[in-house]
Amino acid sequence: GENVEQHPSTLSVQEGDSAVIKCTYSDSASNYFPWYKQELGKRPQLIIDIRSNVGEKKDQRIAVTLNKTAKHFSLHITETQPEDSAVYFCAASSPNSGGSNYKLTFGKGTLLTVNP
Amino acid sequence: DTAVSQTPKYLVTQMGNDKSIKCEQNLGHDTMYWYKQDSKKFLKIMFSYNNKELIINETVPNRFSPKSPDKAHLNLHINSLELGDSAVYFCASSQARSGTGTEAFFGQGTRLTVV
Numbered sequence: 001g002e003n004v005e006q007h008p009s010t011l012s013v014q015e016g017d018s019a020v021i022k023c024t025y026s027d028s029a030s031n032y033f034p035w036y037k038q039e040l041g042k043r044p045q046l047i048i049d050i051r052s053n054v055g056e057k058k059d060q061r062i063a064v065t066l067n068k069t070a071k072h073f074s075l076h077i078t079e080t081q082p083e084d085s086a087v088y089f090c091a092a093s094s095p096n097s098g099g100s101n102y103k104l105t106f107g108k109g110t111l112l113t114v115n116p
Numbered sequence: 117d118t119a120v121s122q123t124p125k126y127l128v129t130q131m132g133n134d135k136s137i138k139c140e141q142n143l144g145h146d147t148m149y150w151y152k153q154d155s156k157k158f159l160k161i162m163f164s165y166n167n168k169e170l171i172i173n174e175t176v177p178n179r180f181s182p183k184s185p186d187k188a189h190l191n192l193h194i195n196s197l198e199l200g201d202s203a204v205y206f207c208a209s210s211q212a213r214s215g216t217g218t219e220a221f222f223g224q225g226t227r228l229t230v231v
Contacts, residue, residue: 032217043206043222044159051216087157093217101217102147102171106159 002027004092006107013080014115021110023090024072032093032101033066033073038109039086047088048075080114087111119143122207122223129197130231137192137226139207146212147171148190149220150182153204165190166212197230204228 003026013019025033034049050057050064050073057064061080066073077084087109093101122139129135141148150162164172168184179195190207207223 031215034217034219038157043224045222046219049217049219089159095215096171099214100166100212102164102166102212103161104149104217104220105161109157109159 002030002092002094002103002105004090004105004107006090006110008110009108010111010113012113012115015080015082017080019077019080019084019112019114021075021088021090021112022072023074023092023107024070025092025105026071027092027094028068028071030092030094033064034091034093034104035064035075036089036091036106037086038089044089077112080112082114082116085112085114118224120207120209120221120223122205122226124226125224126227126229128229128231131197131199133197134193134195135197135228136194137205137207137228139190139192139223141188141207141209141221143209143211143221144188145209145221146187147210148184148187149208149210150190150192151206151208151222153206153225155203159206163190163192194228197228199230202228202230 006023031052036044037047038044063076090107091104120141147166162176163182165184181193184190204225208220210220
């Protein structure tokens with residue numbers, strides 16, 4: 001089955017700096033890669049996702065890149081703010097034999113702390 | 117008008133008891149899930165249902181029995197609770213789309229504590 005590795009497990013940056021979180025996946029059939037943000041005591045919420053037919057996607061201060069050959073994808077947050085502090089999860093999803101995706105495999109999370 | 121709602125939010129119970137967690141989504145999604153988040157924050161899929169049909173059972177002990185009476189509801193019943201079952205359980209839903217995944221929407225979580 002799919003295995004998703006995520007690094008680093010903790011990341012501390014100064015406000016205004018950039019933060020980068022990296023993930024690798026094992027299943028070459030995976031075709032959907034979302035990133036979730038989970039604030040303390042809250043539910044995970046999608047912040048950005050990318051599909052395997054795209055190499056890069058950007059949404060304001062957040063960008064994700066995907067390298068299918070190397071099977072890795074990364075989250076980039078620029079101009080970090082204290083409210084970006086949270087646990088970030090990458091995930092990968094692949095279709096089953098019927099052609100639909102029914103399972104998200106998550107990385108172990110990165111605790112991002114943005115210091116004012 | 118919460119999209120994915122689960123009850124209860126907190127559940128404290130003794131070892132050996134049986135408990136249920138309920139989940140409902142009003143997004144019209146076909147697929148629903150149960151995830152377990154342990155103390156180290158690791159999110160692991162337990163079950164996946166599509167249109168009331170079990171699709172994925174990730175080697176979860178058979179003390180855990182999900183039930184989907186209709187595609188908007190996915191409940192989780194746990195028998196003979198053990199200390200190791202203590203965790204936060206998240207229900208989620210997504211819309212099935214051929215050939216790719218789509219955003220999963222999570223409920224607020226149920227923090228289960230077994231004492």
